[in-house]
Amino acid sequence: MEALRNALDFSDFPRIDLIVAGVVATFLVAFPLTPHSSFAMATMIQFLMFSLYGMGWNTIGGYGGQVDLGKAQYLGIGAFTTAVMLIRWDIPFWVSMPIGVALAVAWSFIIGYPLFRLTGHYFAIATIATSLVLKDIFEVWDFVGAARGLEISPIKYSPPDFLRLIFKEDIYYYYIILGFFFLGILYVNWFRKSRLGFQLRAIKDNEAVAQSLGINVHWAKIKTYAIATAFVSLVGSFHACYIKNIEPEDTMSLDLSILIALMAMLGGAGSLWGPIIGAGVLIPLKSYLKEWLGAKAGLVGMDLILYSLIIMVVSAAEPRGIWGIVEKIRRRKQA
C-alpha cells in the first residue's frame, strides 16, 4: 500500500510540470483518435518504446551514474525469447514476456557481478564488449535463426490476437505500449523515492562515503542493473511482436545501446521526465530526417550526419540535457 501511494504521489513536482505532463498524457491517450498518417503512428510507437528503454537506462545510468552502453543485449534476449517461444511452441506473449525478463535478469546477474567491480570508462567499455559477444553468439546460433533472424508470420494467427499480440492495425500495439509506458512512469516514480533509489544517488555522489554509511554498493548496483534490464527486456518482447522480423543486427547492435543512453542524456539523465523528453525529441527527429533525407539519392547517410552533429553539440554544450537547461532557468528565476 505504502509503495502504491508512493508511486502515485507526484506532489513533489512543481505544478507547471504536472500540468504539462497532464496535457501530454491526454494527448497520448487521444492521439489515435485524431487523424494521423501511418508513419506518424509508427513513430509514436517507437517513441513510447524508446521512452521505456530510456526510463530503464535512467535507473542505473541516470540515478546511479553508471554509464551502461550494453543495453541492447537485453533487448535481444527479450525479443528472441518471445519470438522463439511463439514460433516453436506457440507460447503467447503474456507467458513468454515474463520468461524473457527472467532470462535477461539472470544474465544481467551473471555479467553484472564481475562488471560492477569496474567503474567509469572501464565499466562502459566492458558493457559494450559483453553486448558484442552475445550478438556474435546469436549470429551463429541456429536455434535462434543465426544471422537471418526470425520471422513471425501473422498469417498463421487470426488477428486481433490479444494473447499473442498479433494485430493488423497499429492502434492495438499503440494502446498496449501506452499502458506499459504509464506503468513505467509510476514504477520509476516509486523507484526514485525508494530506499534503493536513495542509496543509488548516494553512490553516484560519492561511492566511498556511501560505503562508509553501510550501503552495500556492489549489490545495490547489481539490483538496479537488473531493474533496468527488466524494462529493456520487456519492451524487447513487445518489439518482437510488433516488428515481427528480428535479426541480431537490428535488435542487439551497439548503435541501439548508444541511442538508448543518448536519449536519456539528451533529455536529462537522473530525472523522471528526462528520458521521455529525450525520446520525444530524438525519435521523431531521427525518423523524419530519415524519411526526408535518407531516401533521396546522393544523400546517403546525410540524416545520420545531422544526427551525429546533434549528438556532438549536445554533449559539448549542455551535457546535462534539456532538463538541465530547464532547471538552470528555474534556479535563475528563484535567485
Next chain:
Amino acid sequence: MDILVSSLAAGILIGMVLALMALGLTIIFGVMDIVNFAHGEFLMIGMYAGLLTAQATGMDPLLTLPFAAAVGFLLGIICYFGFVKFLLRGPMVAQLLGTFGLMLFLRNVALLVFGSEDRGLHHGILVGKSFDVGMGVIIPATKLAAAVLSVLAFCVVWMLMKRSKIGKALTATALDGQGARYMGIATERMNALAWGVGGGSVTVAGALLVNFWSVNPFVGLLFTMIAFAIVALGGFGSVPGAFFAGLVVGIITEIPGIWDFFTYTFNIEWMANVPMTSLKYMWVYLAYFVIMVVRPRGLFGWKH
C-alpha cells in the same frame, strides 16, 4: 603443424600493425583520460588516405605513409580544437557519447564521399610476392613489410616520447596534469599534441593495413574494439604495454586457425561443427572483458 605455425606467424605480423594502431589510443587516454570512440574511424581515414594517394599518383602504397601521417596529425589537432576541448568540461557520459557522435560523423561523411563499396589495393612492388619460410609457412611480402614498418613507426614514436623535450613534457602531462602545469608546461598544447600524435600513428597503421585489407566506411568499429582490447590488456596509458598486448591480440584474432589445428590434429568432431570464422572477433571482445575483470590495470598499466 603448419596451420598452427602459420596462424601464429600471421597473428604476430598483424599484431604489430594493431599495436601501432592502439598506440594512438593509449597516448590519448594516458594524457587526458578520455576514451576515443572515433579511433577506428581515424584508422579508416588513414586507410582511405593511403589508398587514394597510391591510386592517384601511382606510387607504391608503402610510400604514402608520410602523407597519411600528415592527414592523421591534422585531423587529430582539428578534432581536439574543434570539438574535444569542449567535451573535457563535461561529465564522463558526455565524453563517451561525444566521441561516439564524432565516430558517426566521420563514418557517414566517409560514406557520403567515398561510397559504401569495398576497396582494396592491387598494385605495388610487393603485391603478390611472398616468402616461403619452410614448414609450409608462407608469409606475404605486404604483411611482412607492414609489420616491419609498424614496428619502426612504433619505435620512432616511443623514442620521441622518451627522449625529446616535447615528448617528456607529454609524458609529464600524462603522469600529473596539474603538476605539469605548475612546471610551466602548456598542458592545453600537450593535449592537442597527444591528439595529433595519436591521430598520426593510427592513420599510418591504416595506410599499412590497406595493403592487405580492403576498406569501406564501416570498418572502424571493429578496430575501435580491437584497440580497446589491446589498450586494456597493455594497461591504459602504457606504451610498451600496447606493443606486447598488440601481439597477444593479433594472435587472438587468429584463433580460428589455431582451432582448426586442434580439430584436425586430434580429429575432434564437435570442434569441426563450431562456426569459428564467424566468431573470430568474439574472442577479442571476450578477452577485453576477462582482462578488465581479472586485472583492470592491464599488464603494464599505471593508471586506474
